[in-house]
Amino acid sequence: MIKKYLSATLVGLSLLAASSSSSAKVIDFEDINFSPSGGFSGQDLTQRYGLNFTGGRYGFSTLTATSYSGWGAHSGNNYAWGDGYNMGIEISGNNITLNSFWVRGALMADDVGSITVRAFKGSKAVASKEFSYTETYHLETFNFAGIDRILITSRGSGPVLLDDIDVGFASPVPEPASYAMLLGGLGLLMLAARRRKSS
Incomplete structure (x- = not known):
């Protein structure tokens, strides 16, 4: 008994x-529908997927369709776009893990530069990684766990495209x-x- x-x-x-x-998800932005006009369509990306997005050259991050000449998603049709020239995109949430994302420059073959990704818990930086990017998508892996803010800053000549962002959310x-x-x-x-x- x-x-x-x-x-x-x-x-x-x-x-x-x-x-x-925890649960993981890959954010590919394919749930957002656009009606492109003039070969370009975008939408400010602020709160979505349980995360907050801020930053960019003009104080915003933009989500765009891929019909603009020379641009494309890693998978599907949509991706996150941050203007280059020392742009910064901030992604914040509660107790998140950044596993990986696909990244590239856009428009011209000379769109190259470097990106620094820093992870924060509160106001304290707990991890960082710096890498170069070109006009071809490549996978960057991080495994930054238990964080609440990710800051992505670039030093390059043009826009930066992010796609298939793999994040985890701890219950x-x-x-x-x-x-x-x-x-x-x-x-x-x-x-x-x-x-x-x-x-």
């Missing part, structure tokens, strides 16, 4: 622990009160089962 109650308690605790795991960790409620509920179930057996 005690084995049965103990196994029920262990199952309950493991389910609660599993609920605090909130259950508070001790949650465990206490679970154990209390299991205790009441055990008491009810014991009374039923004795009657």
Whole structure:
């Protein structure tokens, strides 16, 4: 009998622990529909996918369709576009992990430069990576975990395109009160089962 109650308690605790795991998603921007005019269409990207986007040369990040000459997405049709010339794109959220993204320059063959990606927890920089980019998409991997802000800055001659941003979102960790409620509920179930057996 005690084995049965103990196994029920262990199952309950493991389910609660599993609920605090993280989930990952690849942001490819394909859920946004555009109606291009003059070969170009865009939309300011501020809050989407559980994240906040800010920055860019003129104080914004832009999401564009790929019909503009020389530009293209890594996959699908849409991508995030940040104006070059020392642009900065900031992505913020709650307890996120930046795994990777695809990046390239746009328009001209000489659109080359360097990008620095810095990860922050609060106001403290906890990780960074610098790399070069060209007019061809390439994958950059990071594995920056447990952060709440990502700052992407470029020093180059033209716009920077980001696509297929792989991020993870950690579920909130259950508070001790949650465990206490679970154990209390299991205790009441055990008491009810014991009374039923004795009657």
